[in-house]
Amino acid sequence: MLMANRDESVDVAALMSDLGRRARAAAGPLSIATPERKNAALAEMATALERNRDAILAANAVDMANGEAAGLSAALLDRLKLDPTRIAAMAEGIRAIAALDDPVGDVIAAWDRPNGLHIERVRTPLGVIGVIYESRPNVTADAGALCLKAGNAVILRGGSDSANSSAAIHACLVEGLERAGLPKDAIQRVPVTDRAAVGEMLKGLGGNLDVIVPRGGRSLVERVQSEARVPVFAHLEGICHLYLDRSAEPGMAVAIAVNAKMRRTGICGAAETLLVDRAEADRLLVPVLEALAAAGCEIRGDAEVCTRFPTARPASEEDWRTEYLDAIISVKLVDGIGGAIDHIATWSSHHTEAIVAEDPAAVERFFNEIDSAILLHNASTQFADGGEFGMGAEIGIATGKMHARGPVGVEQLTSFKYRVRGTGQVRP
Amino acid sequence: MLMANRDESVDVAALMSDLGRRARAAAGPLSIATPERKNAALAEMATALERNRDAILAANAVDMANGEAAGLSAALLDRLKLDPTRIAAMAEGIRAIAALDDPVGDVIAAWDRPNGLHIERVRTPLGVIGVIYESRPNVTADAGALCLKAGNAVILRGGSDSANSSAAIHACLVEGLERAGLPKDAIQRVPVTDRAAVGEMLKGLGGNLDVIVPRGGRSLVERVQSEARVPVFAHLEGICHLYLDRSAEPGMAVAIAVNAKMRRTGICGAAETLLVDRAEADRLLVPVLEALAAAGCEIRGDAEVCTRFPTARPASEEDWRTEYLDAIISVKLVDGIGGAIDHIATWSSHHTEAIVAEDPAAVERFFNEIDSAILLHNASTQFADGGEFGMGAEIGIATGKMHARGPVGVEQLTSFKYRVRGTGQVRP
Numbered sequence: 001m002l003m004a005n006r007d008e009s010v011d012v013a014a015l016m017s018d019l020g021r022r023a024r025a026a027a028g029p030l031s032i033a034t035p036e037r038k039n040a041a042l043a044e045m046a047t048a049l050e051r052n053r054d055a056i057l058a059a060n061a062v063d064m065a066n067g068e069a070a071g072l073s074a075a076l077l078d079r080l081k082l083d084p085t086r087i088a089a090m091a092e093g094i095r096a097i098a099a100l101d102d103p104v105g106d107v108i109a110a111w112d113r114p115n116g117l118h119i120e121r122v123r124t125p126l127g128v129i130g131v132i133y134e135s136r137p138n139v140t141a142d143a144g145a146l147c148l149k150a151g152n153a154v155i156l157r158g159g160s161d162s163a164n165s166s167a168a169i170h171a172c173l174v175e176g177l178e179r180a181g182l183p184k185d186a187i188q189r190v191p192v193t194d195r196a197a198v199g200e201m202l203k204g205l206g207g208n209l210d211v212i213v214p215r216g217g218r219s220l221v222e223r224v225q226s227e228a229r230v231p232v233f234a235h236l237e238g239i240c241h242l243y244l245d246r247s248a249e250p251g252m253a254v255a256i257a258v259n260a261k262m263r264r265t266g267i268c269g270a271a272e273t274l275l276v277d278r279a280e281a282d283r284l285l286v287p288v289l290e291a292l293a294a295a296g297c298e299i300r301g302d303a304e305v306c307t308r309f310p311t312a313r314p315a316s317e318e319d320w321r322t323e324y325l326d327a328i329i330s331v332k333l334v335d336g337i338g339g340a341i342d343h344i345a346t347w348s349s350h351h352t353e354a355i356v357a358e359d360p361a362a363v364e365r366f367f368n369e370i371d372s373a374i375l376l377h378n379a380s381t382q383f384a385d386g387g388e389f390g391m392g393a394e395i396g397i398a399t400g401k402m403h404a405r406g407p408v409g410v411e412q413l414t415s416f417k418y419r420v421r422g423t424g425q426v427r428p
Numbered sequence: 429m430l431m432a433n434r435d436e437s438v439d440v441a442a443l444m445s446d447l448g449r450r451a452r453a454a455a456g457p458l459s460i461a462t463p464e465r466k467n468a469a470l471a472e473m474a475t476a477l478e479r480n481r482d483a484i485l486a487a488n489a490v491d492m493a494n495g496e497a498a499g500l501s502a503a504l505l506d507r508l509k510l511d512p513t514r515i516a517a518m519a520e521g522i523r524a525i526a527a528l529d530d531p532v533g534d535v536i537a538a539w540d541r542p543n544g545l546h547i548e549r550v551r552t553p554l555g556v557i558g559v560i561y562e563s564r565p566n567v568t569a570d571a572g573a574l575c576l577k578a579g580n581a582v583i584l585r586g587g588s589d590s591a592n593s594s595a596a597i598h599a600c601l602v603e604g605l606e607r608a609g610l611p612k613d614a615i616q617r618v619p620v621t622d623r624a625a626v627g628e629m630l631k632g633l634g635g636n637l638d639v640i641v642p643r644g645g646r647s648l649v650e651r652v653q654s655e656a657r658v659p660v661f662a663h664l665e666g667i668c669h670l671y672l673d674r675s676a677e678p679g680m681a682v683a684i685a686v687n688a689k690m691r692r693t694g695i696c697g698a699a700e701t702l703l704v705d706r707a708e709a710d711r712l713l714v715p716v717l718e719a720l721a722a723a724g725c726e727i728r729g730d731a732e733v734c735t736r737f738p739t740a741r742p743a744s745e746e747d748w749r750t751e752y753l754d755a756i757i758s759v760k761l762v763d764g765i766g767g768a769i770d771h772i773a774t775w776s777s778h779h780t781e782a783i784v785a786e787d788p789a790a791v792e793r794f795f796n797e798i799d800s801a802i803l804l805h806n807a808s809t810q811f812a813d814g815g816e817f818g819m820g821a822e823i824g825i826a827t828g829k830m831h832a833r834g835p836v837g838v839e840q841l842t843s844f845k846y847r848v849r850g851t852g853q854v855r856p
Contacts, residue, residue: 028773032797105796113818117807124799126829210829231659231830252852259854345456367847368533369460371552379545379850388855389846390541401554401638401843402659403831415829418817419795422807424680426687427816 012196020205023128023153026185031125035102042098045176046091059168090141097145100392104151118421123414125151127210134216137165144187150413160193204230235399237323238268238351240381243340245357246280259380269384278333301331320347337362352384373406440624448633451556451581454613459553463530470526473604474519487596518569525573528820532579546849551842553579555638562644565593572615578841588621632658663827665751666696666779668809671768673785674708687808690723697812706761729759748775765790780812801834
């Protein structure tokens with residue numbers, strides 16, 4: 001597939017408007033497609049990815065060569081790279097989405113009224129989803145499959161670095177749609193790399209885009225959140241806190257702290273700040289910091305922490321608001337659960353926070369008084385993930401409070417409507 | 429309470445920004461207030477309304493005199509007018525809201541993971557709600573009480589016509605909050621009539637407003653929907669359809685048509701278009717139109733309808749897109765359930781549609797293929813109401829698909845978060 005060059009005179013506004021109209025037209029039949037037909041399309045997509053493996057790898061080789069020539073970092077090149085294992089994982093990911101329960105038509109609630117009316121609230125697709133992402137080509141497959149499962153049309157706008165890889169993957173998705181008899185416009189890909197295309201999506205494509213999901217770095221999410229005229233499911237950052245209460249079991253505190261920070265430092269659910277109850281700092285602080293340091297973590301502490309653990313570097317206020325995404329942790333002593341709640345209320349990004357405690361009263365205050373998407377007790381913050389929640393797959397994690405919050409899986413990509421069954425009732 | 433005149437040099441932006449900050453500060457303690465405390469405040473509010481009845485009536489008399497002097501229509505003056513019965517109804521409405529189940533903390537879903545993690549999704553307040561309304565002073569009491577029940581702070585911006593009445597009612601709500609020990613800023617009222625205050629709310633008060641609910645006529649809702657930078661729960665119009673299938677029982681068709689159109693013509697759930705299955709037009713059309721005409725309804729029909737029912741006036745395309753809110757109905761013959769679905773897909777405002785049918789296949793197609801907030805079978809469209817749905821009260825009806833849809837009651841004024849309970853789990 002040829003990519004239109006940003007220097008060509010493509011009318012991006014007209015092109016995007018057409019994509020929006022096609023998506024809206026596809027959303028109608030898609031919203032009433034049977035689970036069997038959607039699953040057949042997903043199975044065909046997985047098979048098509050496997051069958052077209054060599055073509056995908058060839059397209060990816062072009063992207064890799066372009067990326068090396070453009071001087072992309074080793075980390076970016078690793079995200080971009082596909083190999084047979086990664087392609088097989090994409091196909092398996094699509095099969096796993098097919099195996100999920102179909103959310104559309106699910107009766108969420110049902111009740112009877114005294115006048116005999118029977119009311120049901122049932123899930124419906126949302127409509128048209130826009131996904132704006134960066135260099136990982138596998139997002140093309142994941143996001144396309146998730147949106148289809150929930151009965152939504154989707155417009156995918158991947159980064160220019162992965163344009164050839166994404167186009168090759170997208171061709172497999174369209175092949176799956178067509179083999180199953182679903183409209184090919186159900187999964188469209190923006191065929192130009194011009195950034196103006198993103199601007200058109202943020203304006204909502206004339207009412208033909210219902211929600212935008214940005215997947216990528218801070219600057220992308222920030223732009224989408226500040227400019228979008230349609231709802232956005234996203235998190236800007238994950239400043240996740242781990243609080244060790246005076247009642248914490250020390251061995252568990254060490255294990256959870258090391259896992260929450262160091263298992264993978266670059267994910268949004270990694271802990272960035274450790275809060276330790278001053279009342280039991282002697283028992284908890286030093287063993288935990290020694291274990292973190294031994295695992296290769298830099299410690300940045302407040303004045304008290306630096307006194308008790310002299311190899312710590314001093315933390316400034318800036319540290320409390322920083323998502324390191326690296327082997328660095330900020331550490332502070334607090335006055336019990338109340339002090340932890342106050343610090344989190346001030347600095348949290350409302351993504352994920354965890355408490356290690358044996359005292360049920362402390363846990364209940366933590367659960368009730370902190371308003372973040374995910375709160376965990378005696379478990380690592382790194383469980384903040386749709387797969388770990390049993391949702392099968394996620395299109396992202398949202399920290400907003402409207403519609404979707406926490407991991408965004410197929411259920412969160414739906415709306416609902418009311419079905420009311422009567423026997424001739426009229427309103428008095 | 430004195431009202432600042434729009435000619436006074438009030439810094440509206442600074443005033444509204446301060447209201448937003450106060451609301452956000454109140455939302456914290458409010459979100460963890462116990463059901464008992466919130467219900468105590470609601471009970472105190474109801475009592476305060478009754479105790480201050482004479483003061484409210486005196487304030488209302490000022491508004492009525494101003495309204496008469498300004499030449500308000502009889503309909504507007506009727507909406508504005510309070511009397512002892514209406515004040516008693518407001519107090520009873522607040523007591524009914526107190527009697528509802530408290531949504532905050534309600535466990536919506538719970539499941540266990542193979543690794544032993546127990547996950548709960550629990551309801552939380554949304555945060556700060558803005559309500560923008562016109563002349564009905566009772567919205568002050570209803571909206572304030574509903575938002576409080578769901579643990580939200582609210583900023584009320586009523587119309588200038590009812591400013592004195594709303595101020596007097598608002599004083600009673602604040603009295604209730606204070607007597608129950610809740611922050612008085614939980615329910616604030618915009619104390620100026622300057623329209624710039626609405627503009628500040630639409631901009632979101634610097635992140636301190638989470639959602640806006642407009643209550644009023646089309647021009648208000650249109651402005652809010654087009655300009656708001658925060659989510660909006662609203663419907664612009666209710667172009668509600670009633671479809672009489674070939675399988676309809678004629679007596680039921682007559683009763684439901686007359687009720688759906690004529691019970692109250694000015695509400696959003698009133699039917700505006702009648703679709704009749706051509707296959708049984710002989711049996712259904714004329715009796716239904718005769719009953720509507722006998723009830724005082726003007727009939728506007730397509731060519732076929734006018735032939736069969738000569739007193740009908742001819743309908744133009746404009747009629748299919750018009751919400752009359754009056755004793756007028758547009759009528760069209762369609763080719764069965766498929767024709768009805770096509771007409772509704774083209775012209776509906778996605779509010780409420782009803783089918784009268786005995787054929788289950790037609791009903792299932794109607795329920796599955798139409799994407800409106802409320803679908804009814806063998807019941808009047810006028811049941812589109814939170815009270816009739818058993819929600820106790822509603823702040824409005826939403827036709828959007830994000831977060832809230834259909835009647836917006838206390839549940840729809842909440843968000844959710846996840847609580848995860850572990851026993852030391854770390855992620856492999």
